[in-house]
Amino acid sequence: MLSTISVIALAIGLLCSLIITIDVLRHPQMMKIMNVVWPINGWFMGPVALWTYFKWGRLKSKDNDKEDKRGRPAKVFVSTSHCSAGCTLGDAVGVPIVALTGLTIAGSTLFAHYTVEFILAYLFGILFQFYAIFPMNKDLGKKGAVWAAIKADSLSLIAFEVGMFGWMAIVHFVLFQEPPKPNEATYWFMMQIAMILGFLTSYPANWVLVRKGIKEEM
Template sequence: MSESPIPSWLTPVAWTFLTLSVLSAAFIAADIYLGRRRHNSVATELVWIASGLYLGPFAIAFYLSRGRTSTDSAPVDGTARKPADAAVALLPGGGASAVAHLIAVPFVVAVGWTIAGLAMWPMIILIAVLVVVMVAVYERVASTGPRTGHARGLSVGAAIVAAVITVVAFDIGMVGWMLLLHFNNAMPAVTDSTFWLLMQIGVIAGLLTGYPAVKWLLNRNRSVVPA
């Protein structure tokens, strides 16, 4: 029996980071809702909360510097957003991917769905579909208001196109990471904590490959909406 390429020390690291991720999402949610630091839309608030699921405590630092609003007034309209906010515009895709994993992976395992004998392929397909839907809904819902530059919001078609472009670019990193794990026999069982840690790393890899596309969409008539 060959030795697992997953080192034993990664298990406690995974449990630690997963715990910190849940606590980070809870902290951001508490700051928004209990601290009354509401945003322009619930969709934006959920994006910031979901960022904790894959960025862990780094999401708190990012939220405090880029996403926290005032308690005594409506959120700053942000009309003069800078191109650098493409980093913030990545968060809807990252959050959608994190949530899609939590839905798709257990579902595929529960129904025993495989393609070519592998559960990985239906997971990739279902995650991609879910992310496109969630990102498109976010873009449509969050695109209304003075801070977005769209008085009437993005059309359904524009929101879907932006979502598809984002997901395709994102999947270069995410799917590439999954394939790298698979072909090196380094993909743990979905019941293993290391699996979920490695998927968090995959989401971050997706953010890196998705950045150029999201920045292009943001500069192209603000076709994506930063969180």
């Protein structure tokens, strides 16, 4: 039963990602990195990402002529989506690395996943933030833009991983006698849920960063 639900959830996520990708190709975003962000969000947030993309994301397309009347909650949502996409990509890349190498830390595969995925999620997150900052602030220089990205997104990236890792710990130690493996649909369904929870734990951090002027609204 759970395997069937997992396949359906993953299929819905991929379909939403595909729909967003097609629309982004037709209506590219003003901020290029968002052309990557929105499809990634489609994979783990499914219909929610689809709805928010067409409601808020499309306002930032190059060919949009509608006035942007979004309030702060919507703008912080998009900022959190940007942060979450980088983390999601890093986590998704980290899983097969650990699985294929058989890496363990302190005898634990879970700790290996945590370590590799955190490093990659942080790097991808900062990279995504760099490409949000540098194109519009080239006077900072690349080093300055990297430092600005680190200041802008470190807290929110860590907050995302807290939610994501917390759920995967519950999956590993509580929900299953035998935790699902990366070659099973159930594992990736659990990862989808983990990304959603990561988004939720990252949203307050993004709100604080935006309110204090450390990070710009999107």
